[in-house]
Every structure is written in C-alpha cells, then in structure tokens.
Amino acid sequence: MAAQMNASNEAGNAPRAVRKRVKNGANHLAGYIFISPWLIGFLLLTLWPIAQSFYLSFTDYSLLEDPVWTGTSNYVNIFTNDSTFTKSLSVTFTFVLFSVPLKLLFSLLVAMALNQKLRGMNLYRTAIYFPSLIGGSIAVAALWRNMFGLDGYINQVLAWFGIQGVGWITNPDTSLGTLILLNTWQFGSTMVIFLAGLKQIPQELYESAAVDGANKFRRFISITIPMLSPVMFFNLILGVIGSFQTFTSAFIITKGGPVNSTYVYALFLYEKAFKHYQMGYASALAWILLAIVGILTAINFAVSRYWVFYESEGGGSK
Missing domain, CATH: 1.10.3720.10 (MetI-like)
Incomplete structure (x- = not known):
C-alpha cells in the first residue's frame, strides 16, 4: 500500500517538476532576450576588437595592407x-x-x-x-x-x-x-x-x-x-x-x-x-x-x- 502511495506521489510530482523547469527556462530566455542588445554590443564592439588587437600585436600591419604574422x-x-x-x-x-x-x-x-x-x-x-x-x-x-x-x-x-x-x-x-x-x-x-x-x-x-x-x-x-x-x-x-x-x-x-x-x-x-x-x-x-x-x-x-x-x-x- 505504501509503495503504491509513493508511486502515485512521484507520478504527481513529475509533471509539476517539468512545469517548473519549463517556467524557469522561459524566465531565463526572457532575461537573455532583454540583455541581448548589451551582449551583442559587448561581443562585437568590445570583446572582438580586444581579440583582434591581441592578434595584430603579433603582426606587421599598416591598415593599407593585410597583416603579416611576425611572431613576437x-x-x-x-x-x-x-x-x-x-x-x-x-x-x-x-x-x-x-x-x-x-x-x-x-x-x-x-x-x-x-x-x-x-x-x-x-x-x-x-x-x-x-x-x-x-x-x-x-x-x-x-x-x-x-x-x-x-x-x-x-x-x-x-x-x-x-x-x-x-x-x-x-x-x-x-x-x-x-x-x-x-x-x-x-x-x-x-x-x-x-x-x-x-x-x-x-x-x-x-x-x-x-x-x-x-x-x-x-x-x-x-x-x-x-x-x-x-x-x-x-x-x-x-x-x-x-x-x-x-x-x-x-x-x-x-x-x-x-x-x-x-x-x-x-x-x-x-x-x-x-x-x-x-x-x-x-x-x-x-x-x-x-x-x-x-x-x-x-x-x-x-x-x-x-x-x-x-x-x-x-x-x-x-
């Protein structure tokens, strides 16, 4: 009898847990959508230029020609x-x-x-x-x-x-x-x-x-x-x-x-x-x-x- 009750509770909790995960996922998605302009700006206008600058520091680059790798x-x-x-x-x-x-x-x-x-x-x-x-x-x-x-x-x-x-x-x-x-x-x-x-x-x-x-x-x-x-x-x-x-x-x-x-x-x-x-x-x-x-x-x-x-x-x- 106890085993049947436990099985019934677990069956009832399973949909509830799924709904909670779906709700949390929706909240996270909404949060990412709201901060997406900042994230896009950070990636394109900050992080990417920093990475490019680090790469160019190992090159010979004059803006008029393609960068040439020169190491250190x-x-x-x-x-x-x-x-x-x-x-x-x-x-x-x-x-x-x-x-x-x-x-x-x-x-x-x-x-x-x-x-x-x-x-x-x-x-x-x-x-x-x-x-x-x-x-x-x-x-x-x-x-x-x-x-x-x-x-x-x-x-x-x-x-x-x-x-x-x-x-x-x-x-x-x-x-x-x-x-x-x-x-x-x-x-x-x-x-x-x-x-x-x-x-x-x-x-x-x-x-x-x-x-x-x-x-x-x-x-x-x-x-x-x-x-x-x-x-x-x-x-x-x-x-x-x-x-x-x-x-x-x-x-x-x-x-x-x-x-x-x-x-x-x-x-x-x-x-x-x-x-x-x-x-x-x-x-x-x-x-x-x-x-x-x-x-x-x-x-x-x-x-x-x-x-x-x-x-x-x-x-x-x-």
Missing part, C-alpha cells in the same frame, strides 16, 4: 631597440607618481571643507564640481595652454608683482608639472566620492572621541582615515588607471614636447598607430600598457589588506 618581433623591438618606449614610460610613471597622490590629497581636503554644515553649502558644492564636467575636454586643454604660455595669464599676474615669468609649457623643467597641475585640478569626481564616504562615517565616533579628549588631528588620524580607507583605495585604483591613460592634455598642450619631456605613453601609442600607421606595433604597446596597469592594480590589492579598513569584517583591516 614587435615585443622584442619594443623592449630592446625602442628608446622612445623607455622615455615615454619614464614620463608616464613620473606623471602617475606625482599626479595621483596630489589629486587624492587635494580632493580629500576639498571634500572635508564641503562636508561642513553651512548655509548655502549645496551651492558651493555645485560651483566647485561644475568645472569637472568639462575637465577632460579639448577646450580646457587649450585654455590651460593659454594660461601657462609665455604670454599667458599666469605670467601676466606674476608681472604685476615684478616677477619674471617663464614659458611653463615650453620649458622641459616645468612642462610636465603643468600637466600634473591640470590633472590635479580635475578633482571633481574624486571629491564627490570622498564626500559620499565622509557622510557615511557615524558622527557618534567623533563625539565619543571628543569626550575622551581627542583633538581634531587625532580624530582625523584615528577615525576619518581608517573609515575612509575603502574610498581612498577605490579612488587610488581609478586614479592610477586614469593617469596611465592620460592623452588629451599632452596632445593639445605640449604635443609631447619640449624635448619629449611630456611624451606620455598614450601619446606614443597614438602616434605609432595613426601617424606612422604601425598598427601591429601600437597593438603591442597597448597590451604592454594593459599588463603594467594590471600588475600595479594587483599589487595595490595585495597591499590594501595592510591599510584598508572594512567595518563589515569585524572592525579590522582586510
């Missing part, structure tokens, strides 16, 4: 025979080394100033963030070139105080500094992220520390920095990646000069591809840049466990 010759030439590669990489590392910390520091200071409870603070935040909406445009780069030219606005202001200005963008000693300053000035997005992070810090922590006698500097070191460290880490990763890709400012303001003092890696890659039509060589340069950024990102993630604080992990560092 592009990579060998880059690392052994191309002094411009070394120079551009050195300039780019210098740019990243100075611009990223300065941008993070300046953004944090501005975010802390805008985190105060003052009347009209929303207006101040909007006014300070507004220039960043056009911060990476060609127009801003052209304006920067006019400001720091020999007859630019900066030298005109210095002349009021009897100070002899210099050609900031034509002097090899100061040209890269102008680009670093421009990158630091484009702090809007980083500042907004810092401001959001500051607003997530519980005010009770500051109040308790103040009761215990901690001054503002002590509260900043012991509360603000640890609680804000995940946001700092996020901005650091974005800053490093973005700085390695800097191009517009060097292309518009200095053209890589003078004496290649601002000849950043992205400008070198661009000229190889669209000035000399060495697409295979440029593809190899692009993959080397990807490897460098990937290695630095991995190092940052490995080191982050020693200084990034995650409250969700028991109040300790990762």
Whole structure:
C-alpha cells in the first residue's frame, strides 16, 4: 500500500517538476532576450576588437595592407631597440607618481571643507564640481595652454608683482608639472566620492572621541582615515588607471614636447598607430600598457589588506 502511495506521489510530482523547469527556462530566455542588445554590443564592439588587437600585436600591419604574422618581433623591438618606449614610460610613471597622490590629497581636503554644515553649502558644492564636467575636454586643454604660455595669464599676474615669468609649457623643467597641475585640478569626481564616504562615517565616533579628549588631528588620524580607507583605495585604483591613460592634455598642450619631456605613453601609442600607421606595433604597446596597469592594480590589492579598513569584517583591516 505504501509503495503504491509513493508511486502515485512521484507520478504527481513529475509533471509539476517539468512545469517548473519549463517556467524557469522561459524566465531565463526572457532575461537573455532583454540583455541581448548589451551582449551583442559587448561581443562585437568590445570583446572582438580586444581579440583582434591581441592578434595584430603579433603582426606587421599598416591598415593599407593585410597583416603579416611576425611572431613576437614587435615585443622584442619594443623592449630592446625602442628608446622612445623607455622615455615615454619614464614620463608616464613620473606623471602617475606625482599626479595621483596630489589629486587624492587635494580632493580629500576639498571634500572635508564641503562636508561642513553651512548655509548655502549645496551651492558651493555645485560651483566647485561644475568645472569637472568639462575637465577632460579639448577646450580646457587649450585654455590651460593659454594660461601657462609665455604670454599667458599666469605670467601676466606674476608681472604685476615684478616677477619674471617663464614659458611653463615650453620649458622641459616645468612642462610636465603643468600637466600634473591640470590633472590635479580635475578633482571633481574624486571629491564627490570622498564626500559620499565622509557622510557615511557615524558622527557618534567623533563625539565619543571628543569626550575622551581627542583633538581634531587625532580624530582625523584615528577615525576619518581608517573609515575612509575603502574610498581612498577605490579612488587610488581609478586614479592610477586614469593617469596611465592620460592623452588629451599632452596632445593639445605640449604635443609631447619640449624635448619629449611630456611624451606620455598614450601619446606614443597614438602616434605609432595613426601617424606612422604601425598598427601591429601600437597593438603591442597597448597590451604592454594593459599588463603594467594590471600588475600595479594587483599589487595595490595585495597591499590594501595592510591599510584598508572594512567595518563589515569585524572592525579590522582586510
């Protein structure tokens, strides 16, 4: 009798299980249909060009003729025979080394100033963030070139105080500094992220520390920095990646000069591809840049466990 009941239940459950699988399959199909435009775009406009670029990095390709397979010759030439590669990489590392910390520091200071409870603070935040909406445009780069030219606005202001200005963008000693300053000035997005992070810090922590006698500097070191460290880490990763890709400012303001003092890696890659039509060589340069950024990102993630604080992990560092 029990065996017959079990057999009857199994027979009843079988159609139910089939209907459930059919329903789940229909739901999955509907989901894939809805995301199909993105999937098609990703496959055709992102994944396929990446695969093509990797293939072309092993070829000699000039856009005018079919690519010719040359193996690893592009990579060998880059690392052994191309002094411009070394120079551009050195300039780019210098740019990243100075611009990223300065941008993070300046953004944090501005975010802390805008985190105060003052009347009209929303207006101040909007006014300070507004220039960043056009911060990476060609127009801003052209304006920067006019400001720091020999007859630019900066030298005109210095002349009021009897100070002899210099050609900031034509002097090899100061040209890269102008680009670093421009990158630091484009702090809007980083500042907004810092401001959001500051607003997530519980005010009770500051109040308790103040009761215990901690001054503002002590509260900043012991509360603000640890609680804000995940946001700092996020901005650091974005800053490093973005700085390695800097191009517009060097292309518009200095053209890589003078004496290649601002000849950043992205400008070198661009000229190889669209000035000399060495697409295979440029593809190899692009993959080397990807490897460098990937290695630095991995190092940052490995080191982050020693200084990034995650409250969700028991109040300790990762």
